[in-house]
Amino acid sequence: EESKEAILYVNGVRKVLPDGLAHLTLLEYLRDFGLTGTKLGCGEGGCGACTVMISHYDRKLKKCVHYAVNACLAPLYSVEGMHVITVEGVGNHKRGLHPIQKSLERYHGSQCGFCTPGFIMSLYALLRSSQTPPTEEQIEESLAGNLCRCTGYRPIVDAFRVFAKTDDALYADISSLSLQGGEFVCPSTGKPCSCGSKTVNDIDTNGQSICSATYKPVSYSEVDGSTYTDKELIFPPELLLR
Template identity: 85%
Template sequence: MGSLKNEGELEESKDAILYVNGVRKVLSDGLAHLTLLEYLRDSGLTGTKLGCGEGGCGACTVMVSYFDQNSKKCVHQAINACLAPLYSVEGMHVITVEGLGNQKFGLHPVQESLASRHGSQCGFCTPGFIMSMYALLRSNKTPPTEEQIEESLAGNLCRCTGYRPILDAFQVFAKSNIYYTQMVLSRYKNLKTVNLFALQLANPVLVDPTRNC
């Protein structure tokens, strides 16, 4: 995987760092036994859930972003935080469900669509579904197909909904939807025009202090 630091910085720096929801984190010694999930939850980011602990349910899904030195491109990828050793994401930017939005500061369109279409019941699996969908949008230059959306959710399990309302909520991102466009526009009245798909991608993800993706 890529790194937030260039080669010179990696040689000079003794600190292990990563970004979490835009905040620079310095990893202290003695954390090698932790998974990324344990670190996030110990840090108070409890939206990322511990489900099976084996990478099978997707409740712990987060997005990691990094700049790939070989392709010279930014990579956005959904991963199971329960399987990722903490230091495996050194130099990357980790986005959790808390980093997308909340009721106080406003929901991200992915969150809003799932809530408005009754795609959450007990809510335990919801953050994982949201992060899988968000990572798909961030990794695509154009709106994904409905088949791509279904494939992106293959690693997420739900015991309550039967999946139909979840798919309905996310498939609005795959095709033109007049109602949804109007709903989003009503929240951004100061914009005369808006590219709906660009809006769905939200703000750029910080990969290093000089590069946004």
């Protein structure tokens, strides 16, 4: 029955994993159903073109943890019960580009574009994992597994540096979203949140009300003056109950 189904979520969409796919990597699975933003470069963990973000609920830490992983190396079944976000889930032309994508565009950080989704996902995973803005060094470190044969990296790093901690209150938004509910870290978003004392035990089993507050991710409006709140994919409540 339902609880025995092997499932995963991809960009917020529930997928049932049938038996018999043990030969597939996560990358093959994603590309097979049309999510071709995630690229096959080296196929052996060396280039980062296949980078996606996986999230799962860490019961010890009582929050979701996010990792950038090489989908070319991950056996499909290794992400059972997890949420996979690909570059399509970060932003696109229909839904709107994510500030990371806009910044890359603005700084000409993409030439042939083959490496671009991987770079985006590495930074995205870092930002989703960080409760305070990362430093420039942390941003550079997060890109250590991503190769680009075109840009010389400088435009990419310039594009990504706008997300680093600065002294001039670039991240004023963060303080406004945090701490209204004390230091509580929302189990769904992994960030400080005003959903108060709700814990994973409070989730209603329909999976609807994991968090009484709407997740308001930081809007990096300094990139082009636009905001990006309310579009970020949250951790699927169903996966918190597993």
